[in-house]
Amino acid sequence: MPMINGTDAADRCLVLVLRKGFTSLGDHLQTLLDLAVRVHLVTVESPTIADDPRFTSVVQLPESASHREFVDAAVGRARETGAAAVFTLLETDIEIAETANAEFGNGWATPEAAFVCRDKFRQREFLRQHGIPSVWYHPVTDIDKAVEVAAERGFPLILKPTRAAASEFVELVQDADRLRVALDRIKAMIDDNYGFYYEGEPTEWALLEEYLPGQEVTLDGVVVGGRFILGGVHNKLESSGPYFLEDLYTLPYTNPEREDELADIAARINTGLGTTTCMFNAELRQGADGAFRVVEFSIRVSGGHPYRHIKDVYSIDLLRMFVRAACGEPVDDILAQENRRSEPRMTVCAKVVYSNGTVVRNSVGEAIHSPHFRVYFATAKPGRVVAAGTQGFDATGLLSVWMPWQPGQDPSVVHNVAKELAQQLDIDVRDEAGQKSALA
The missing domain is CATH 3.90.1170 (Aldehyde Oxidoreductase; domain 3)
Incomplete structure (x- = not known):
């Protein structure tokens, strides 16, 4: 059995930062149990979470606790327990997890990547700088200026907050009046501190983007030893707006001949981010010309059930591979021992x-x-x-x-x-x- 920092690989121990979202993560947590990982949870206060047997210990902070307080709690728990790393399964916690990892001393931690992923304006700037397929965009700092720019560009346009998730508050706006209403709605969401999305208000708090009329897909994979490995590409509900509710995630992908193209885009993003150990998700949508452009991306696996879908359909277990890598196991062992992606079953x-x-x-x-x-x-x-x-x-x-x-x-x-x-x-x-x- 390989050794990790002088301990047996069977003695896996991680700190999980997860402020919410437990309901749909049962399969993820079961994978951790199957790997005999001792999971030390850092979360918000709950009357019942301490009784959950899936966690070896639970640290509870008030919902109002800052990112800094969660980072400190995660680093402290990692040092106290001898954990190999800190990680998360939630989009809104990736900055906390990666910052904690870096402060804990993990060389593969990428807080800079999390910083980019958590803000859609920074994502657009990153894609432009690296020549990766993107769209026209304009950062919103002022409502009147945003309406002026939108009128010059022409409607319809996509409006989205820079730091939300699951397509919340994303809208295809058709005119200036609706744009003002939708911008006010995003501002109110930020002021209410909704969903752990914002801590304070950034200068660029929303985005105007070109609308892509084609098919949208979601891609999931894992990066192990700096190598991007595709898990699956889901078809999604085809929607022309005005809202883009997440629905009808379906495998296998209807155009498997394009998977290599999509996986190459994902690999290029991870190369630019400098990731060597992470899970990865990207949303892409086709333009009128049929070419895929990146909608958004993040160093975590999709929310909801896509993780288990990919395992059921293609046999490959993205989370299992990531967890073993995060625990410090040799990359060659992981790649040799874990199931490779099979034909759809x-x-x-x-x-x-x-x-x-x-x-x-x-x-x-x-x-x-x-x-x-x-x-x-x-x-x-x-x-x-x-x-x-x-x-x-x-x-x-x-x-x-x-x-x-x-x-x-x-x-x-x-x-x-x-x-x-x-x-x-x-x-x-x-x-x-x-x-x-x-x-x-």
Whole structure:
């Protein structure tokens, strides 16, 4: 058994920074259990998290704690426990994790990469500097100036906050009046300190971007020993706006002949970032000419269920490879021992359930009896008020399905299975009048 800092490789120990998002990360945490990793969690205060047996210890900080306080807590816990590294599974925590890693002394840590990834304006500047396919963009520092620039460029334009996630507050705006409303909405979100997205207000707090009318995909992979390894490319819900709700993540990718092209873009990004050990995700979208351009990227795996999708369809386990590398195991051993990416063995789809109102019930219901049922994450607990579509960006739940697949099979086949099975979930959301709300 290889040695890590004088200890047996079986004695794996890591510090996990995760302020929220536990509901849909069950598969990720199970992988850590399967690898016998002792996980020391740094999170926000919770009345129940300390009783979770998946964590060896739990450090809880108030929700108002600063990035600096979380970094200090993570570094301190790593030193106290003899952990090999600090990591996260959440987009909003990558700066904390990478800064902690660097201060802890891990040479592969890339706080500069996290700094770029956490801000979409810095991403656009990075892509331009490295000649990687991107789009026209303009950083927003002032609402009046942004409206003036948009009028000169011409509508429609994509508007997005620089530091949000999961397409929250992203909108295709058609005119100056709507642009002002959407910009005010982003400003209010920042002022409310929503979602751990902003700590303070940066100079560039939103972006105007060229709209790409083509297909959007999400790519996931892992970097081990400086080498980018593709996991999978998901098709996503094709949307022409005005909002871009995350939905219908589907594998296998309908255009596998383009995977090498997409993987090359991902590899070029990681080369520019200087990463040697990380998970990686990128969103890309086709322009009118059919060419893919980068929408955004980050040094973490996709949120939700794509990680497990990739493992189910292609056999490769991105998180397992990363964790072993983060624990200091030899790269050659990891590459020789872990499953290589196989040919597709099924088709899968993640259906996000959206609704508006107060959640009364939210569980799997009769859907669990279907052979196509994979898992259901009830992301909104009873009593919570959810808002989607024109009213907000909340997900009520996430349903994942699987079924047999044949080469060339249209994604609509598994989409229909997912939509039909979603109707068998036991979900009851009521509007202000007490009427049952429709699910989307």
